[in-house]
Amino acid sequence: MKDADIILWIMDNRRLIESTQKPTKEEMTMVFKIANLVDTSQTHKMTNCGRCYESAKRAIMRNNPTLFE
Numbered sequence: 001m002k003d004a005d006i007i008l009w010i011m012d013n014r015r016l017i018e019s020t021q022k023p024t025k026e027e028m029t030m031v032f033k034i035a036n037l038v039d040t041s042q043t044h045k046m047t048n049c050g051r052c053y054e055s056a057k058r059a060i061m062r063n064n065p066t067l068f069e
Helices: 003-012 014-018 025-038 048-063
Strands: none
Touching: 003 014, 003 025, 014 025, 014 048, 025 048
């Protein structure tokens, strides 16, 4: 996945990342996939755990701060 694709997906789904909205299976898969690409300090495993999902969303926001201003 290219950087431009990642940024485009984040911008299209910014509301999902910033909220507590329940994601679809596809959205959750993309959140974990992007979190693993942007945050190499840890592995974000695809689970139904709410805490793991929030951690993946925080990793995306932390590693792309200019997209969430």
